[in-house]
Amino acid sequence: MSFFFGLLMFICVMPALLISYVLMYPKRWMEKKLIFGVKNRKEYKEGETAEEVGRIVEKYRFWGKCILIVGCVISGLLLFLQGMVMQTTVWTVFFMLVILLVNIPYILGNREMKALKRRMGLVSESGVSLVDLSNAGAVHALKPAAILVPNICATLLMVVSLLLDLDVISVGKKVTGDHFEMTMVLSVFWFCNLLLLVLAFVFDGLKNEVISTDSDVNANYNRAKKKNMADYFVLYSWVSFAYMVGMMVSYVFMPSELLDMISVIVFMILVMLAVVLFVARQKRIEARYEKEMTLLADDDDHWIAGIFYYNPKDKRLTVEKRVGVGGTVNVAHPVGKLLLAAVAFSLVVTFQSLIWMGQLESTPIRLMAQDGKLICHQLRDEYVIPYEEITGVELGEDIHERKLTKISGVGMENLLKGNFSVDGESGCKVFLAPEGNAYLRVTTANGPTYYVSGGTAEETRTVYDSLVNVF
Amino acid sequence: MIIRIDELSDVPIYQQIRNQIVMGISGGELAAGEQLPTVRALAVEMGINTMTVSKAYQLLKTEGYIMTDRKNGARVRTAINKQASIPDTNKTELRRIVSEARISGVPKEEIIKLVEEYYR
Numbered sequence: 001m002s003f004f005f006g007l008l009m010f011i012c013v014m015p016a017l018l019i020s021y022v023l024m025y026p027k028r029w030m031e032k033k034l035i036f037g038v039k040n041r042k043e044y045k046e047g048e049t050a051e052e053v054g055r056i057v058e059k060y061r062f063w064g065k066c067i068l069i070v071g072c073v074i075s076g077l078l079l080f081l082q083g084m085v086m087q088t089t090v091w092t093v094f095f096m097l098v099i100l101l102v103n104i105p106y107i108l109g110n111r112e113m114k115a116l117k118r119r120m121g122l123v124s125e126s127g128v129s130l131v132d133l134s135n136a137g138a139v140h141a142l143k144p145a146a147i148l149v150p151n152i153c154a155t156l157l158m159v160v161s162l163l164l165d166l167d168v169i170s171v172g173k174k175v176t177g178d179h180f181e182m183t184m185v186l187s188v189f190w191f192c193n194l195l196l197l198v199l200a201f202v203f204d205g206l207k208n209e210v211i212s213t214d215s216d217v218n219a220n221y222n223r224a225k226k227k228n229m230a231d232y233f234v235l236y237s238w239v240s241f242a243y244m245v246g247m248m249v250s251y252v253f254m255p256s257e258l259l260d261m262i263s264v265i266v267f268m269i270l271v272m273l274a275v276v277l278f279v280a281r282q283k284r285i286e287a288r289y290e291k292e293m294t295l296l297a298d299d300d301d302h303w304i305a306g307i308f309y310y311n312p313k314d315k316r317l318t319v320e321k322r323v324g325v326g327g328t329v330n331v332a333h334p335v336g337k338l339l340l341a342a343v344a345f346s347l348v349v350t351f352q353s354l355i356w357m358g359q360l361e362s363t364p365i366r367l368m369a370q371d372g373k374l375i376c377h378q379l380r381d382e383y384v385i386p387y388e389e390i391t392g393v394e395l396g397e398d399i400h401e402r403k404l405t406k407i408s409g410v411g412m413e414n415l416l417k418g419n420f421s422v423d424g425e426s427g428c429k430v431f432l433a434p435e436g437n438a439y440l441r442v443t444t445a446n447g448p449t450y451y452v453s454g455g456t457a458e459e460t461r462t463v464y465d466s467l468v469n470v471f
Numbered sequence: 472m473i474i475r476i477d478e479l480s481d482v483p484i485y486q487q488i489r490n491q492i493v494m495g496i497s498g499g500e501l502a503a504g505e506q507l508p509t510v511r512a513l514a515v516e517m518g519i520n521t522m523t524v525s526k527a528y529q530l531l532k533t534e535g536y537i538m539t540d541r542k543n544g545a546r547v548r549t550a551i552n553k554q555a556s557i558p559d560t561n562k563t564e565l566r567r568i569v570s571e572a573r574i575s576g577v578p579k580e581e582i583i584k585l586v587e588e589y590y591r
Binding site: 125126127128129130131132133134136137138205207208210213215295311313314315316 | 472473474475476477478479480492495501507508509511512513514515516517518519520
């Protein structure tokens with residue numbers, strides 16, 4: 001299972017890294033409209049300047065390539081990591097690090113190009129924008145029905161899942177646990193679909209780029225780009241819906257962790273293939289219109305490091321990206337600032353969660369019988385069960401013989417903690433290290449049933465012996 | 472027709488829109504009866520407030536260059552009122568331009584050539 005998780009992360013990280021490299025460091029800079037996020041001007045293509053620009057491009061392209069190769073090698077090695085927490089932590093940190101690193105030569109290239117531009121006395125047309133009056137608001141490629149249908153289907157599926165979890169309808173064996181596990185898992189994909197539905201309409205409404213004085217060229221160029229984007233969103237929606245159907249069938253008729261993991265991997269491969277296809281088509285469109293790009297607004301000064309768009313005078317929230325494909329937000333817009341803060345907050349939360357998971361995995365749980373109480377303790381969590389409430393204690397050898405479904409709390413390979421459903425009995429409190437350990441089943445007079453253990457089988461048995469002497 | 476808007480210019484944006492649409496009509500880039508984009512679409516494309524575009528359209532409508540109605544939006548007028556005279560404000564502006572050119576040593580023929588080119 002651990003290998004499959006690594007494979008899943010590999011499938012997510014590698015295409016992201018490759019696509020970033022291909023889009024940031026193109027080969028033929030003379031034919032591109034941007035060089036490291038700076039508008040490619042005819043002045044750069046002449047004489048000694050052309051040599052200097054070529055040197056800048058080659059230098060940072062080389063560094064980008066080095067980061068790509070090192071990233072690929074490390075990704076391959078990470079496939080052999082063991083332990084879910086270790087894998088999650090290392091892959092998450094690696095993913096963020098490698099995406100940040102692959103951006104650094106681009107940012108340095110952007111800085112050097114802007115310095116060259118200043119040295120040459122070239123000035124950006126700051127505040128100048130071009131609009132094609134014939135195409136304003138008229139170029140769209142997204143057919144609302146095409147993207148709404150898979151989303152409506154996914155919504156209906158969610159309703160069916162909810163009815164199954166509520167036992168309103170009954171199909172197959174329904175081995176989904178008692179606590180909306182299936183609905184919760186499906187809702188993640190459903191939510192992603194809804195998010196992409198909104199993004200699809202936002203991207204379809206992006207400002208049309210003016211590349212030529214010919215309105216037909218502008219219309220065709222923008223329509224081709226928007227069509228490519230719309231096709232990707234529609235394809236993703238259908239793939240995601242198909243996966244939701246497969247997942248529901250799996251939950252209801254043949255639940256298997258291995259099957260779930262394999263299906264997630266297949267899903268991710270399909271999604272990544274769609275991304276690669278989308279980027280390849282985008283590059284073809286750009287190549288097709290390269291020679292017709294005679295008119296481009298130079299707003300380099302509004303692009304921080306060629307990545308972040310900052311223009312307080314622009315009322316638009318979303319603009320087309322300079323690097324990559326799709327759109328980005330205007331970080332000078334109030335909503336853009338909020339979104340940026342949300343991204344920063346989510347990064348902090350991610351790192352905090354990783355630290356917390358590391359602490360949970362490395363801190364052994366303690367089980368003690370003292371002062372007339374049974375105490376389970378780890379970090380800040382503590383269960384205290386007074387002896388007078390205990391009605392029975394049983395020693396079990398292997399918790400895996402029971403079917404545990406997490407309702408809330410922690411469900412890691414080596415730690416189960418929180419509210420669980422055990423063998424169909426809901427509301428049980430679990431506090432145990434499941435691997436190679438014994439456990440205690442403690443029933444209480446009016447409270448829940450507890451499944452607890454110490455950090456080792458020996459500790460659990462010692463506590464059991466002392467409890468048996470009391471009762 | 473391509474409109475070029477300069478946010479840092481001394482000329483207000485609504486005036487820039489108005490001027491360029493007028494030039495478009497005069498130069499034949501905007502034909503009589505041609506549909507103009509909606510106020511909202513143009514504002515979104517330019518990244519400016521809808522009120523600014525609305526003000527430009529209102530001005531063009533008052534001056535008789537475009538017509539608007541709820542059903543069809545804004546269109547270039549098919550029959551623009553031909554006064555056959557230059558308004559006083561434009562005469563003053565033209566005089567300023569000619570004076571500046573004269574001080575700069577631009578020959579009269581050059582100015583006439585430009586007028587002929589723009590008038591074509």
